[in-house]
Amino acid sequence: GQQLNQSPQSMFIQEGEDVSMNCTSSSIFNTWLWYKQDPGEGPVLLIALYKAGELTSNGRLTAQFGITRKDSFLNISASIPSDVGIYFCAGYKTSYDKVIFGPGTSLSVIP
Amino acid sequence: GAVVSQHPSWVICKSGTSVKIECRSLDFQATTMFWYRQFPKQSLMLMATSNEGSKATYEQGVEKDKFLINHASLTLSTLTVTSAHPEDSSFYICSARAPRELDTQYFGPGTRLTVL
Numbered sequence: 001g002q003q004l005n006q007s008p009q010s011m012f013i014q015e016g017e018d019v020s021m022n023c024t025s026s027s028i029f030n031t032w033l034w035y036k037q038d039p040g041e042g043p044v045l046l047i048a049l050y051k052a053g054e055l056t057s058n059g060r061l062t063a064q065f066g067i068t069r070k071d072s073f074l075n076i077s078a079s080i081p082s083d084v085g086i087y088f089c090a091g092y093k094t095s096y097d098k099v100i101f102g103p104g105t106s107l108s109v110i111p
Numbered sequence: 112g113a114v115v116s117q118h119p120s121w122v123i124c125k126s127g128t129s130v131k132i133e134c135r136s137l138d139f140q141a142t143t144m145f146w147y148r149q150f151p152k153q154s155l156m157l158m159a160t161s162n163e164g165s166k167a168t169y170e171q172g173v174e175k176d177k178f179l180i181n182h183a184s185l186t187l188s189t190l191t192v193t194s195a196h197p198e199d200s201s202f203y204i205c206s207a208r209a210p211r212e213l214d215t216q217y218f219g220p221g222t223r224l225t226v227l
Contacts, residue, residue: 041220042204042218043204045216045217048215088155098160101154101156103154
């Protein structure tokens with residue numbers, strides 16, 4: 001079945017540094033989603049991408065929909081302690097397909 | 112944005128008892144709701160898709176008689192874990208799709224279930 005891979009699995013960075021993480025799929029998706037999950041909470045949608053090549057920003061976050069439709073990237077600029085959490089990518093082909101979640105990237109920010 | 116709530120936020124029960132978890136869309140009507148399970152340090156796994164007024168569609172490997180889903184209204188879906196066992200202990204998260212935003216799922220805060 002469809003699978004998503006995320007890298008890195010975890011990262012420890014210094015406050016103020018920029019962060020990059022990516023997500024790859026074994027098949028084509030037409031929608032990519034990036035969520036953040038805090039401990040003990042449900043995921044919160046950060047950015048949604050609908051077109052290949054699309055670059056979308058949400059504050060310090062920027063995400064891109066890969067040209068091949070098989071990958072997506074999330075960048076966080078000037079990280080702060082509250083950026084700590086697990087970042088999940090998710091995607092699907094059509095609105096009627098189930099959303100597939102990646103395994104997550106755990107981000108730790110050292111003050 | 113759309114808000115989804117879950118109740119309770121955490122529950123502890125004895126083995127063999129049943130537990131009901133509610134998922135509500137607070138400011139929109141959700142024709143479709145989804146139930147996920149998340150084990151520690153793992154990703155979300157879809158359990159079932161719940162459509163208002165019809166039977167839920169369960170993912171492969173999920174026992175429909177054990178995880179009863181009822182989507183009685185456009186704002187409420189319930190998941191009942193019947194005859195719970197310790198291995199059912201997990202974080203259960205629901206999500207709802209807003210009618211005009213078919214491409215987006217809004218997630219509830221989750222329910223932590225611990226079965227003793």
